Amino acid sequence: MSSDSVILLETVNFAAEKHRNQRRKDAEQTPYITHPIGVARILSHEGGITDIEVLQAALLHDTVEDTDTSIGELQIVFGQTVARLVQEVTDDKALSKEETKRKQVEYAPHASHQAKLVKLADKLYNLRDINRSTPTGWSTERVQEYFVWAAQVVRGLRGTNPALERQLEELFKQRGVEL
Ligand SMILES: Nc1nc2c(ncn2[C@@H]2O[C@H](COP(=O)(O)OP(=O)(O)O)[C@@H](OP(=O)(O)OP(=O)(O)O)[C@H]2O)c(=O)[nH]1
Numbered sequence: 001m002s003s004d005s006v007i008l009l010e011t012v013n014f015a016a017e018k019h020r021n022q023r024r025k026d027a028e029q030t031p032y033i034t035h036p037i038g039v040a041r042i043l044s045h046e047g048g049i050t051d052i053e054v055l056q057a058a059l060l061h062d063t064v065e066d067t068d069t070s071i072g073e074l075q076i077v078f079g080q081t082v083a084r085l086v087q088e089v090t091d092d093k094a095l096s097k098e099e100t101k102r103k104q105v106e107y108a109p110h111a112s113h114q115a116k117l118v119k120l121a122d123k124l125y126n127l128r129d130i131n132r133s134t135p136t137g138w139s140t141e142r143v144q145e146y147f148v149w150a151a152q153v154v155r156g157l158r159g160t161n162p163a164l165e166r167q168l169e170e171l172f173k174q175r176g177v178e179l
């Protein structure tokens, strides 16, 4: 087996252990790990990304935000680059929900190319997931607001990956949201 495959298995296993008690907000309470795996898969399968550190960052992207994982731990286990990429896509938990959303819009154009790739795939997965199954308790208005906000973030990520951006553009168009 190639060393990249071994590294990816280590990474997906780490993420699965960390997210083991978490579920998605859909009616089926899907295990959370389907999301980071799906984000990495969008990058490789649809985005043509082979950069192992980007794929690892995608697998780990919600571990610091949503589990007991620290950036320091990621640095020790997976190295500086992967840890920095996860840091770049992690929301500051000290901020309010509104402030967090505003920060994502503000930071998007300043993110590194590798972090922008992870953000694009994260948004693409989540928007498709909303279309597949509305998160528990979300009204039609909340869904539309999420699309409008996501478009503001994606605007700052443009010029990064044409294939992923085309897919996102189509989803926004279906909701009448201008990118
Ligand atoms: N569409 C969808 N999203 C779900 C589901 N379960 C959990 N989520 C997560 O919820 C987040 C989107 O909902 P928000 O209302 O914005 O976030 P919040 O509840 O954490 O404040 C995403 O976080 P994120 O990945 O960190 O991305 P981002 O929205 O912060 O960019 C997404 O992964 C689900 O069943 N469907």
Ligand SMILES: [Mn+2]
Pocket: 035, 061, 062, 122
């Ligand atoms: Mn995510």
